[in-house]
Amino acid sequence: MNWIKGRTGSESSVGLTPSINSYTSFAPDISMTSAGSEKKSVAILPFQNLSGDAASSFYEFALADAVITELAQIRSIIVRPSSVIAKYQGKDVNPRDTGKDLRVHAVLSAGFIRSGDKLRVTAQLLDVVTGDILWSDRIDAEGSDILTLQDAIAQRILEGLRLELTDLEAEKLGKHATDNxxxxxxxxxxxxxxxxxxxxxxxxxxxxxxxxxxxxxxxxxxxxxxxxxxxxxxxxxxxxxxxxxxxxxxxxxxxxxxxxxxxxxxxxxxxxxxxxxxxxxxxxxxxxxxxxxxxxxxxxxxxxxxxxxxxxxxxxxxx
Missing domain, CATH: 1.25.40.10 (Tetratricopeptide repeat domain)
Structure with a gap:
């Protein structure tokens, strides 16, 4: 859902971010769950159109927006909203630097190639603090499987952050908004x-x-x-x-x-x-x-x- 253009709390903290070269001093924003454990935060960057196919460019923002909306249902994770990541669409950015600017624990960067009815997504989840790749994968889907592809990406992000879902959250993630x-x-x-x-x-x-x-x-x-x-x-x-x-x-x-x-x-x-x-x-x-x-x-x-x-x-x- 991301209709707000104004600055959010996450955006307002950007000015407090250290130099991009001082990774050892970087720390993501801290937020706690009701049980007292730290919530993990993640930014989903706009996907890159690796095929250069203008007809498929709508996936760049829309796929990221869809994954953001899906993950926002999970209480134990904070996802930077689409209003924050929209400015990165079409830009060649360093995921770790961007994650540092957004003060998150992890960043998902992904690219896609569309050929006919087939879509191939290559994605990786990066630990912003350490620079480690938490997971990297290639996911293939046909036009009728885009929802399943989004579910797979969301699930892999949760696994990479080692988050466990409640039964209700798992049910929400498994529910498709449409079967068409x-x-x-x-x-x-x-x-x-x-x-x-x-x-x-x-x-x-x-x-x-x-x-x-x-x-x-x-x-x-x-x-x-x-x-x-x-x-x-x-x-x-x-x-x-x-x-x-x-x-x-x-x-x-x-x-x-x-x-x-x-x-x-x-x-x-x-x-x-x-x-x-x-x-x-x-x-x-x-x-x-x-x-x-x-x-x-x-x-x-x-x-x-x-x-x-x-x-x-x-x-x-x-x-």
Whole structure:
């Protein structure tokens, strides 16, 4: 879910990072679980298009975004949001240096080659502190197996960080948002266009393209909650970015309602509904939903941005 363009807590700490040559003094941000153990943090960099096929470029951001969204469901790990990693798309960066800048324990870097209906992904998970490769693998998939490929990458990251899932978390990771491969590809195209809109261009054409992708995904799978959420996010962000009209909030809410009908826990839709509540001066509703979201999704970066907006409206600037 990653619609916020403003700075997050993880971004704000960049200025405190030591020189990239002093790895021995580097330490990732520390966060603790409720049981008192340290949470591991990871950054998923945009995938590199090794084939140079322009028609496949949407995978660069969208695959990373999908893995981020999947891992964000795990309480014992902190994943840097797509709003943070979007700036690295299309750039040749040093994964360890980037991980150090983002103050994380580990970084996933990956490249892909698409040939016809086949996709080959080469990925590695790097320990930012030691420079050790925690795992490296090549994963092949056909168009109908992209979801399985994403699951495999997420699972290997968890294994590399030696994290064990609860039964509920394992169930969430094993659940696919749609079984329609074509709908999922349209959704990924939508996430790419949407990410370009909010993180790079603020161009209405990119937003319109994303909306067309999400609508097509919904046509292919009318039960696809994430596609409804993406569509609602487009409507809402048109207003947030100064390009839409107040009625776009109504369209967004209608799309989010459909998302909730099929999946009550689509975090993107729930967080954006809080922003709509605040836009309507419904702070009581917003506050109540934020409290629920903090309990259910404590690692969601956009949630804390929205919480900060509420504090600002309340005049609690120090919070």
């Amino acid at each position: 491969a074509e709908a999922w590809e349209e959704y990924l195209r939508g996430r790419d266009n949407f990410g370009r809109f909010i993180f790079r261009t603020i161009d209405a054409e990119d937003c319109d393209a994303a909306m067309a992708n999400f609508k097509r995904a919904i046509e292919l799978d009318p039960h696809f909650a994430l596609a409804y959420s993406g569509l609602g996010a487009c409507y809402a962000n048109r207003v947030f970015k100064g390009l839409g009209e107040p009625e776009d909030y109504t369209y967004a809410e209608a799309a989010f309602s459909k998302a909730f009908f099929y999946d009550q826990n689509v975090v993107e839709a729930r967080v954006l509904m809080v922003m709509i509540y605040l836009a309507r001066s419904e702070k009581k509703k917003a506050r109540s939903e934020i409290e629920l979201l903090e309990k259910q999704f404590p690692n969601d970066a956009a949630l804390y941005f929205v919480k900060g907006v509420l504090h600002r409206l309340d005049g609690k600037y120090e919070q």
